Amino acid sequence: MSAAPKQIPPRAGFEWEKLAFDLYPTSGFAKYVWTAETGEWGPVEWVKEPYLNLHVGNVGLNYGASVFEGLKAFRHADGHIRIFRPKDNAARLNHSADAVSMPALPEELFLEGVHLAVARNGDLVPPHAPNAVNGSLYIRPLMFASGANLILAPPSEFTFIVYVTPTGSLYGAAGTKAPAIDAFVIEKFDRAAPRGNGSAKLAGNYAPTFKHAAAAKKAGYPLTMHLDSATRTYVDEFSTSNFLAIKKQADASQRKTLVVPESESILKSVTTKAIIQIAKDFGWAVERRRVLFQEVKDGLFEEVAACGTAAALTPVRSITYHDSPETTKKVSIGDGENAGPGFLSILTQLTGIQSGVQEDKHDWVWPKAGVDGSV
Template sequence: MTDTIDISINKVSQSNIGTLDVHNIPFAKIYSDHMFEADYRDGEWKNFRIVPYQNISVSPANNTLHYAITVFEGMKAYKNEDGEVLLFRPEANAKRLNISAERMCIPELPEELFMEALTTLIKLDSQWVPSVPGTSLYIRPFIFATDEYIGIRPSDTFKFMIITCPVGAYYSAPVNVKIETKFSRAFQGGTGFAKAGGNYAASLYPAKMAKAQGFDQLIWTDAETHQYIEESGTMNVMFIIDNTIITAPASGTILKGITRDSVLTLARDWGMKIEERKVTVKEIVEAAKNGTLQEAFGVGTAATIAHIARIGFEDEVYDLGPIEEREFSNKVLFELDRIKTGKVEDKFNWTLKV
């Protein structure tokens, strides 16, 4: 990449912001006016541009269509009480995108390009960042291979894009989850730690079956024995037993969640006891049975904190009790929301004002 990041901007002739009802925003159905694009050719990233949000054209032989050579990130922008736009931990997303990219034979994207593209796009579409409580602007950076070649080999060309969409709540209510012990999401040596498109495609069928049984999401277990809890389909998972937060360590099969890290950082700051270790299905089921499972929740960008209402395992379903009595998960959700919207001091330097 050249030393200068020169981004050309082609603005829409008329904004679609007037079509947005900020009090009724469906998740990922309405997209902002503009998007960012860059191309990787001849060994460097080039052609940095912001254009109106639109369809793109690809060859039928595009190798991402055939071999899923694609990685992505998920992040959000918020407005503070003064109407200024705040990004939450964007540098962490930039770093993680490159960790995923390396695993998928995608060239490194310079972090300065990621940040410049991101902030320029968000400034241009700042009116799309809603300020109603519980809303935000969801940001999707992604990279995909663009070679017109259906042979199985790494691509020589790629496209980096950022699109954005205003969103409300990902989950409108606490979720019911099923512990999955037949299908597997990831295995050691695979791509489970990466935000790669194929990981999510492979999880859809088991999740569809679980939804037919009345569950919103799966809790995945290890592929080798199915004895250990790993993560959910859209988030990392945490449990509280005996006032101790218990969660599986980020690993080769578990995504290193940014919200996960934020929750654990706040918990340590508050003096909570934390155990990052292997979590057995048996101990969670027994705790759910005997009432010692105080809280169970998912943590991720889309939902921030998703309270787990019920856990299904084999032929049993365990009700985890009232959401309003869950002290830690409610407290940490409240605190994260206040940090993201600039209502409290950001002592961890997590937010970036655009």
């Protein structure tokens, strides 16, 4: 019989009530290196300083060969720490890596690196609270082409690291509290081309949205949204997260219907996968299809939400778009102010599973016994 994993208590004196979505000092990060000479990933190295020593000609910085993931660890009521759906992130990392000619990373190495980074920084996992209202430990696996090349070709070295930071909510939503926010449609910039790499979590997919998001935020819109690049008539996703909607019901006797946009340009969110399953568990219908933006304009959705690891499930109360080059129109969703009951029920169940207060029927939390602080 194997020994029980060693518990790691929360750090004493940390001001958990002030936890923001930010980077905090940690005990270090896990690092692996792949070389063409061996054709495989080397053993893990623990790096205490938050820095990397790189050749100026590394392909990651010069040509953008960099991919990443985001997932979270939560403290349960038994004091143990568990991670939400890391195997799904391992699979998506390899999908992204393939898009930019990187070697595949074995799932067991991904899990080893994630477990080690969490275990050695376990004191930065916030204290347990139902529905994770105290926050979580955000985990950032990152793979990039660390070898140098001047020609446009993969180098002979790649690096995979896992670092962490304790975080609060990206948009101010925590646990069962989810203040609805306003979104703005970006129409002068395309996030991903048709048949491009929108479905891969490439570092280069995000930086081009910064200035557009900053301008929207300055105008009062915390969230920005993208339509399809080919016709600009279909909903793709928000800049930080997936788009989800609940259809309006003709009467209360109808089943609720969760609508999930389908597109080759949409990043396949692990959180969205969980929400789809939760909706099915609730007995809702689920429509996975192309979603015309005209459906939003026509007010066919009673609720809309942004969904992702960082965003969690953030209700959207309005979407504003340009109806002409000079003027805009605002579509109010629900009562135009607050989060709706449908997504609040989903959020309560999701964060309940993550924090261990709801049954984990689908084996989403890992490891079952908890992260072992003795590693």
